[in-house]
Amino acid sequence: MKKISIIIPLYNAKNYIARCLDSVKAQTYRDFEVIVINDKSKDNSWTVLNNYVTENLDIDFKIIDNEVNLGLSKTRNKGMDLAAGDYILFMDNDDTLANEYSLEYFIEMTENDPDIVLGKTRFLLNDVPKESNYHTLKNKKETYSGNEILDGFFSGEWAVTAWNKLYKTDFLKKNHLKFLDDLLHEDELWAFETAVAAKKINFLEQETYVYYSLSNPNSMTATVGLKNIEHYLITLTKKLELSREKELYSKSEQTKKYLKNFTNFTILNNVCKMNFAIFKSFYMRIRKEFAKNFPEKDLFSLNALLAYYLYKMKFDKEFFLYGKFPKYINPLLKI
Numbered sequence: 001m002k003k004i005s006i007i008i009p010l011y012n013a014k015n016y017i018a019r020c021l022d023s024v025k026a027q028t029y030r031d032f033e034v035i036v037i038n039d040k041s042k043d044n045s046w047t048v049l050n051n052y053v054t055e056n057l058d059i060d061f062k063i064i065d066n067e068v069n070l071g072l073s074k075t076r077n078k079g080m081d082l083a084a085g086d087y088i089l090f091m092d093n094d095d096t097l098a099n100e101y102s103l104e105y106f107i108e109m110t111e112n113d114p115d116i117v118l119g120k121t122r123f124l125l126n127d128v129p130k131e132s133n134y135h136t137l138k139n140k141k142e143t144y145s146g147n148e149i150l151d152g153f154f155s156g157e158w159a160v161t162a163w164n165k166l167y168k169t170d171f172l173k174k175n176h177l178k179f180l181d182d183l184l185h186e187d188e189l190w191a192f193e194t195a196v197a198a199k200k201i202n203f204l205e206q207e208t209y210v211y212y213s214l215s216n217p218n219s220m221t222a223t224v225g226l227k228n229i230e231h232y233l234i235t236l237t238k239k240l241e242l243s244r245e246k247e248l249y250s251k252s253e254q255t256k257k258y259l260k261n262f263t264n265f266t267i268l269n270n271v272c273k274m275n276f277a278i279f280k281s282f283y284m285r286i287r288k289e290f291a292k293n294f295p296e297k298d299l300f301s302l303n304a305l306l307a308y309y310l311y312k313m314k315f316d317k318e319f320f321l322y323g324k325f326p327k328y329i330n331p332l333l334k335i
Contacts, residue, residue: 001031002107004166005085008093009075010038014045016094016212018052023096023210025059029103033060035079036093040069045093073179073186076162080172088169090162095211098122102208106166112143115171115198119164119208126214135159135211139203146199147251153195154254160191164209171198180238184231192239196246226278232267233285240293249295259294264335272311273318279311280304299334307333 006024010017017036024034038046046065053061062082066075080088087110089103097103102119109117118139123132138157152158162179171177175197179186239259242248248255263286271282287300302310310333313325 002087002110003085004029004032004087004089004103004107005079005083005169006032006034006089006091007076007079007083008034008036008091009072009079010036010041010045010049010093011072012041012043012045013093014041014043014048017045017048020091020093020096021052021056023102024091025056026100027097027103028100029107032103033062033083033085035062035064035082037064037066037075037079039066039071039075071182073181073183077178077181080178083169086169088167088172090165091209092163092211095163095209098207098210101206105204105206105208109202109204110166110168112200112202113168114143114200114202115168116194116201117166117204118158118201119166119204120206121159121164122207122210124210124212127212135161137203142203144201144203149195149198149201150248150252151254153191154252154258158203160188161211162187162190164211165194167194180234183234184228185235188232189235189238192235193242196242196248226274229267229271229282233282236263236267236286237289240289244293256295260299260334263290263300264333268311269315272308272314273316276305276308279308283307302332 008017008020013020021034021036024032036049038049049063053059053063064078064082066078070078076090079090087106089106091097098119106117106119118137120137121132121135123130123135138155139152140157144152175193177190177193177197179190183189236259239262243255243259267282267286268279271279283300283304290299291297300307309321310325310329312319313321313323314329314333314335316322
């Protein structure tokens with residue numbers, strides 16, 4: 001039997017953690033442990049968790065109460081350090097496994113010894129099932145190996161989430177894969193690093209996970225501020241460095257496009273809506289990182305003021321010249 005370590009960081013989820021754990025409890029595949037780490041919840045999540053554990057002594061639980069708030073990355077890393085399983089599965093504390101066969105589906109797809117198995121996701125918005133192109137698997141066959149993994153990842157064939165993926169523990173340890181401490185949007189870098197390191201991945205045909213989302217215009221994902229962009233720049237720098245070190249430019253033709261699109265649509269798309277001083281600071285830092293780690297050294301080498309207005313014309317709907325850009329704007333911005 002292959003043991004699965006299910007890692008669940010717990011934070012302010014008193015209304016959801018029992019639902020999450022019930023979906024684990026219902027599994028037909030029984031060789032698993034559940035590692036729940038309370039990251040200094042401000043509600044009574046810790047009490048709810050302890051009551052649940054007391055009432056379910058037949059489940060192999062490891063529960064930890066962090067002395068201080070560590071954040072998601074450090075908490076997941078702590079869970080990996082404690083994991084005794086052959087495989088690791090991350091869950092968010094307000095999500096569930098799709099049905100009682102989810103773990104069985106995952107294990108059945110480990111026969112050819114993949115580094116990662118990806119499941120299908122059911123997406124609920126305000127508890128209503130919705131189609132989500134982002135969370136839909138777009139793989140072309142059941143197993144990818146070698147450069148097929150890079151091409152698939154760079155083409156957006158699966159979502160950059162840590163959850164709903166079964167990771168071989170030895171694969172994570174061998175490649176020293178950890179979440180970067182104190183990084184916002186940590187899954188973005190994690191997904192990149194695991195795709196680069198993987199030699200073989202499998203895709204499931206079955207739904208294995210339910211992702212619950214609430215519509216909130218004030219959420220972190222809906223509002224992008226300076227701190228978010230700063231952390232996206234850290235992520236970009238790590239991606240550029242790893243692309244150079246692992247010679248990804250020669251391994252996948254998609255590498256350059258992926259890195260440019262991430263820069264344009266995730267960072268500069270947002271920072272151009274701020275004042276010029278902020279835009280110039282980020283633009284110059286991006287130029288420096290591309291000059292060090294990217295084959296086309298002249299990329300992002302426009303005059304910063306010119307670039308500022310060109311990006312506003314392309315992305316800022318509040319700018320009076322939005323949509324009025326000349327035909328040569330895309331080649332100039334390398335979009």
